[in-house]
Amino acid sequence: MKKLNYDRIKKVANDYNADMTAFLRKMISYPSESCHEGEVVACIKAEMGKLGFDEVKVDGLGNVMGFMGNGDKIIAIDGHIDTVGIGNRDNWKFDPYRGFEDDQLIGGRGSSDQEGGIASAVYAAKMMKDMDLIPQGYKIMVVGSVQEEDCDGMCWQYIYNKDNIKPEFVISTEPTDGGIYRGHRGRMEIRVDVKGTSCHGSAPERGDNAIYKMADIINDVRALNNDGASESTQIRGLVKMLDSKYNPNHYKDARFLGRGTCTVSQIFYTSPSRCAVADSCAISIDRRMTAGETYQSCLKEIEDLPAVKRYGDDVKVSMYMYNRPSWKGAVYETEAYFPTWINKESAPHVKALVDAHKALFGDKRIGCPKSMDKREGRPLCDKWTFSTNCVSIQGRYGIPCVGFGPGAESQAHAPNEVTYKQDLSSCAALYVAAVNLYDPSKANVDDATEYRGTLTGNDIK
Template sequence: MVKPIPYDAILAQAQRYQPEMTRFLRDMIAIPSESCDEKRVIERIRQEMEKVGFDKIDVDPMGNILGYLGHGPRLLAMDAHIDTVGIGNIKNWQFDPYDGMEDDQLIGGRGSSDQEGGMAAMVYAAKIIKDLGLEDEYTLLVTGTVQEEDCDGLCWQYIIEQSGIRPEFVISTEPTDCQIYRGHRGRMEIRVEVQGVSCHGSAPERGDNAIFKMAPILTGLQELSGKLGNDDFLGKGTLTVSEIFFTSPSRCAVADSCAVSIDRRLTWGESWQNALEEIRALPAVKATKAEVSLYNYERASWTGLVYPTECYFPTWKVEEDHITVKTLSTAYRGLFKQDPVVDKWTFSTNGVSIMGRHGIPVIGFGPGKEPEAHAPNEKTWKDHLVTCAALYAATPLAWLQQLNS
């Protein structure tokens, strides 16, 4: 028999802990933690997990922190990546991105929405669960994962493939504006490279200019971008050229190689194989004998571990009537007495590995808003922390109820 869910008590505790969540989030913001440099923020998270009473805390060989609560037979997980992007041009910030800012409603600073706010709410959801004695019919795993901004999903590839941890479902606490998200497009990082022959710039006819050879390829890519797939829920596939590189002996010489990077977003029904073949089939790519390939990621984590992967991040979605969507919707209605909004992310998350590669259902619900991610003057909302902590605390029992219904 599943315990009844004390929704009012859960919400009251979440409101009570708003100052603690705010303080913890500001502490994390104050620690620069770009990808592969997360050690100090991981240590700070461990301190807070110990304070609120997690039953077990591990840091795995990649550097992810894993906090466990409860000892029941069914495992569910909640995930926040705790690395951030850089600050960009400091002149675009109205406040220090690490000192941050705070008023009655807002918390500002790098990582406030993307995505350390989710970590603060998860940790205090665990505190609420312990306060109210709601554990022990399940095991809850709270993960603070690394390197997501560099290579989304790599952390969970490691957790599932090497640590052998496989929850029945995962809540991603990436920013959703406190809405329920059930999927997003996949992506690929593609390189197209052409070769030329250098010569003195005063007599370019003696060489073979690789930059000129790239020009019709760029035109072909632009045309291809308007012909990609579409899905009623996830939207269109997209393609954009994000970087350009060249080699040349000097500014007075013909370039002897040219390459571009492509950010390719894959909608439902598109495959990584077809995405590469679409580019390889372009007439200019064939004419220039350009090489089309996937990038690989081989950067060491803060612990020194290298876990290489190709830069392909699968598309995924969970159906609207899936038990996990029903679980979060039920908990939301119980807490807030209204129906939730169910939608999708525009950007990519660790769901590319959890659901995309390994088929473990992922549902998104997080504090903050997508447009804050990677932007100057990033901020989140204090009431979002309360809303999310309450929902996270109510979800495990709501899940068990759905399983038993």
């Protein structure tokens, strides 16, 4: 293991800050919603080529990958390059794709979530090559992954199964607001369908209104999310998983990750006309899963709701599948289930980032003045609230993950999205130091993993 000059690493990273800023602003200028990332892929590929990556390629799904070094083993740095849309344009104070910058901030759709992470990762790989800091026997892989906003982790299912690439560990550059993140809740997308019978709206008693049935079910879903867990509660709320009584094996991990949640995110119906009773209704449920919850338990909780039981065979509860074509036209069908995962703080890949942070910046979160009020007092090593590609990388395949990325979760999917210039260079410096502090002799997946969600029986290749 080479002796690192941390001051030099920080200086070189800071010297590249203007280049990273220009690169990020260029990426922001290309609208890149899921399945439409082609232009930003070309932008990233060109930047990697300009910076002297040893190999740059775009795979069959459309992920862009750059490699530095020639070792047999891989350490990967991942960032998704698709964004959500802009929503109501009137909510933006500036053009979301032209963006803006001042002395501290860069604004634009994707600045925090999460093209800023790609800017830091690409320049970190260049720094490693130029400073002769690619660890012996390794190559550094920087991935600009696609379709994460649509189906988190599906891009890495493709990389693992189709490209046959299996890194030793992966750094996620999703925004962490100055922290090092070692896990997050899983999630799944549930659909509930209700059947009814149509009739003329002038005599609704002749029919069976599917929307009325669904209204009862929706109230029960809300209770499942909001209610407590006392014995007298008819629908025991999801908060119960924080209690050792209901989650004896994993309640401590659940308290770290936070409780599971559920919410109705979409509603659909069919009816012969506006003057008829609706003959079907369906909803989508966004279910966030904490430690100890499984995809079976989440489906069963919906099936066991009083209103669902009341309407019996007229109700169907299922899990969504995802099969939307990528920007290259490729389809990788997978289930809309994204397993929970946590690493131990002592895991070697987590420890590498923590040790690098302490050597470079100390043991407190760092940030520019406009962000410090939200970073102070929070633990350095923590977890995400939302979900990332790590649901596949570690949740499905057991490849250890850890997160450190520029920007803040609170900026994700929000109007007037910004990231912090200082974060770009801080993250680049940390990636360089961390891969050189990683001790592969202590790498053991069983020792690294604190909790991983169960998989389904689907053999998705």
